[in-house]
Amino acid sequence: MTSSRRDPAALLPLTDLSFHILLALGDGASHGYAIGKDVERRSGGRLNPATGSLYQAFKRLREDGLIVEAKRAHTGERQGPRRQYFQLTPFGRRVFSLEAQRLQGLLSVAREKKLVPKRS
Amino acid sequence: MLHRSIIRFYHSWLRWYPFDFRVEYSAGMEHTFVERLQEACDRRSRAAVVTLVVREAWNVFATALVERVTAMIRVMRRRGRTSPGLTPGNHPAGKHWAELVASAVQDIRYAFRSLVRSLGFSTTAVLTLALGIGANTAIFSVVNGVLLRPLPYENPERLIQAWEIEPPGLGFGFSPPNFVSFRQEATLFEDMTAFLNTSFTLTGSGEPERVSGMLVSAGFFELLGVSLPDGRSFLQEEDMTGAEPVVILGHGFWQRRFGGNEAVLGTAITLSGVSRTVVGITPPTFRFGPGTIDVWAPLAFSHRDMSGRGRHFLDVLARLRPGIEFDAAAQELDAIAARLGNAYPETNAGWGVRAVPLLEMTVWRVRTPLLVLLGAVGFVLLIACANVVNLLLARAEGRGREMAVRAALGAGRSRLLRLLLSESIVLASLGGALGLGLAYAGVELLMTGIGSELPRATEVGLDIPALAFTMLVTLGAGILVGSVPAWQGARKNLLSGLREGGHQALQGVGRRRIRSVLVVAEVSLSLVLVMGAGLLLESFWRLTHVDSGFDHRQVLTGQISLPTSQYETDAQRGIFFADLVDEIERLPGVASAAATTGLPLLGGRNTTITVPGRPDEEYRGIDRRRITPGYFNTMRIPLLAGRFLNDRDKPDSPHVVIVNETLARRVFSDERAVGRQINWGGPWGPETLEIVGVVADVKQHGLDIDAFPTMYLAHAQIYAAESMSLAIRIAGDPLDAVAAVREAVWRLDPNLPLYRVATMEQVIADSVTSERFSMLLLGIFATVALSLAVVGIYGVMSYTVCERTQEMGVRIALGAGRREVLGLVIRQGMKLAFVGLILGIAGALGLGRVLSSLLYEVSARDPWTLASVAVLVAAVAAVACYLPARHAARVDPAEALRYE
DSSP: OOGGGSOGGGGOSOOHHHHHHHHHGGGSOEEHHHHHHHHHHHTTTSOOOOHHHHHHHHHHHHHTTSEEEEOOOOOOOSSSSOOOEEEEOHHHHHHHHHHHHHHHHHHHHHHHTTSSOOOO | OHHHHHHHHHHHHGGGSOHHHHHHHHHHHHHHHHHHHHHHHHTTOHHHHHHHHHHHHHHHHHHHHHHHHHHHHHHHHHHHHHOTTOOTTSOHHHHHHHHHHHHHHHHHHHHHHHHHHTHHHHHHHHHHHHHHHHHHHHHHHHHIIIIISOOSSSSGGGEEEEEEEETTTEEEOBOHHHHHHHHHHOOSEEEEEEEEEEEEEEESSSSOEEEEEEEEOTTHHHHHTOOOSEEOOOOGGGGSTTSOOEEEEOHHHHHHHHTTOGGGTTOEEEETTEEEEEEEEOOTTOOOSSSOOOEEEEOOOOHHHHHOSOOOOBEEEEEEOTTOOHHHHHHHHHHHHHHHHHHOHHHHTTOEEEEEEHHHHHHHHHHHHHHHHHHHHHHHHHHHHHHHHHHHHHHHHHTHHHHHHHHHTTOOHHHHHHHHHHHHHHHHHHHHHHHHHHHHHHHHHHHHHHTTTSTTGGGOSSOHHHHHHHHHHHHHHHHHHHHHHHHHHHHSOTTHHHHHOGGGTTOSHHHHHHHHHHHHHHHHHHHHHHHHHHHHHHHHHHHHTSOOSSOOTTEEEEEEEOOTTTSOSHHHHHHHHHHHHHHHHTSTTEEEEEEESSOTTSOOEEEEEEETTEEEEEEEEEEEEEEOTTHHHHHTOOEEEEOOOOTTOOTTSOOEEEEEHHHHHHHHTTSOOTTOEEEEEETTEEEEEEEEEEEOOOOOSOTTSOOOOEEEEETTTSOOOSEEEEEEEESSOGGGGHHHHHHHHHHHOTTOOOEEEEEHHHHHHHHTHHHHHHHHHHHHHHHHHHHHHHHHHHHHHHHHHHHTHHHHHHHHHTTOOHHHHHHHHHHHHHHHHHHHHHHHHHHHHHHHHHHHTTOSSOOTTOHHHHHHHHHHHHHHHHHHHHHHHHHHHTOOHHHHHHTO
């Protein structure tokens, strides 16, 4: 079954790390180091995955069809191991948006119950 | 440079991942890692680099493990689906698992058969593992029962114990009025209860008996969440002064004294002259605090108790309200203490409260020794495993042909690996089973040895967690010892075994290297253990040879408590003890006798003094003891200035005091203390005492604790105590005089038991029981470790010599002297031992920190101990190398060459 035919809701809820990775890829393709930094910054330091955990998450997200490896021309900027870029798939975007809606729904319920302050 | 080696390390470390994962992601991961490393290096902090590398390496290992398991499961499922010959009703995955189990059973059966065939090898390996696993299980049982298991009360995590502290950090009990204030003001606690250890004299039927007791506030049992199956707990009104006296019997005492007869409920027993109605019996499993409590009585505060906030003697137990954090509760106690300090500055200024979870309070003294022992047995197990690995390697060598034949007949590599692993796991399981037996005996032995010294000793046993631990250790040991030879075997081209012949099949540099690693590991691990044992031995020697300040030889001690119902006044009590001392001194063989409120080493009460003319200075933490005149003579405590107490120090003569050297120095520095005065807030109000003598310091609180400033008051002059210890110097064996002393007591009062009878030597020995036991146990484990290491080194060297028999033969044939061959082999072994020594010394220095809290006047890095231990281990290693070397030197060249 290809990802486009799969039900995106079946993948919800996303793990915290997956959510942040998808969020980091929202602006376009990026590589492991930058994604890791982004996740750490956006989560306020709460999430700081080591390289192994980060790539394990990439692998899962790829297998689920949420991201793909992005083809980038080797710029020859420096010697050493090549950078590996990832980008969101349309299916990944759909899953992410569903997850965001789900969270928003939860938040509204919490607001109604006055468990969190209303937005000013 | 370092940068590059770290990257190289990371590159090769990524090999933990399955192949597919590596192909996809290793380049990207490496790039990310390099960037992160660069970032850490830019921060110019070595710690940041080390943290990064350790974290990343561990993370790779952990995630790789998950990936490998996932990949394995996927492969199994795929195979299950494609496997031919499946009937439609058969679930593929289920079928596959069934096959797997069947083949595992087959492997295990085969492993058993093959182990039975080489019985010598199997027995050695099983015994070695049993020793390691047994020691681990035994110590783990103790650690689990004492440190890990929750206390046997309701929601024990919410129980705390508290005491008041004064500025230098000295802890005291609560004073009754303070306790009442805290109990009223604290809001984060469900309840607070006070308790106090005591003892009673049981009279009425048979010989008078001293029984251990505890006085507790009314809500004590409810606070712990303990309900009494027989009878009831104390009622609120029963802990008031003037209430009907009642008592709850401890289960053990009830069984022992009343034969478990429930008719005792509602009857009265006489405790220290007071008739008390028995209202309840504790449940059989109920324990509180160290030791057994025979009777529980309500704790009522007398008018005198409530009259001053300065007398601190209550222990306090409290239960947090649900959901309240410990820190918040501690802060509330601090705040109350501060308020009381302001309200009652004279008695409470500067006093604080320290609260500790009850579990921590119960076990703090034994936590470090137990964890050290657990670490030590871990080392013993590792050494045992190293020995078994060596045995398995040697065995694998002999089985090269067998493995090759199996491979030729179609057994895959993973099948052979499984076979080898099954063998080692079967070995470990047998070792584990036998180890469990050893552990059972070991725990019994441990409890006989230190049961009385160990908190929660009754909760120690081989229970489910201990069994689970044994299984885990057994499995771990099995995989550990099996994986090395299996991995070695798998790296070889198995078919070469057929071509080259069984004997030569699996030789190689790799295997030799593993053997070298084993020797190095055994030497270093055993050095660390022997060093630990050496340090504890040295510390123990110093502790028991420290100058206690008195002569403990030929002194008998015992305790007498007078019931206040009969001995109501000071004068009555004063006269009784004076008469008793006279009576005892008249006994044949008694050189001198005295009574004191506190024998050395057993602790004592603290008080505060001031000096006339120095209104602003208070001297706190002064140890006070009341004595009869002959005390210093009996204990042979030297007089440094002035005079001892004598019979002329009567209640109506000026009140005098003798101080120790530390007090004289602290309060009067270089001035002469004799003739000076001190003020003391005595039991009947402030008193001024004249110092008439200065005596040498005595260790009052333990051999490892320096003398406190101490004052000795004349028992005849100041508030004669109800309970005193006797010290009797005897010409012969002190224990021979016990019966005569007891009769002397009974001549004065036939209802008084003489209890806690012991020689002063026993008192000293008892004060260091836990130190002695830590030392003995670590000593035993170190000896076991060293013996295993000797066997291990001997085994490796013998094997090496055996392997090189031909070479030795050739050398000797070519004219090498026996001495040279001997040297050659010893040098080879000692080179490895030397590397082990260096690593072991590094390890011992690194781990010394852990031991330092257990050591008395020895540094954890004591160079002499380290040097002697290194020499000892080196010598032992040399012996282990010498025997195979001698064998090598005796090789007959003709014989050796014939095999060529």
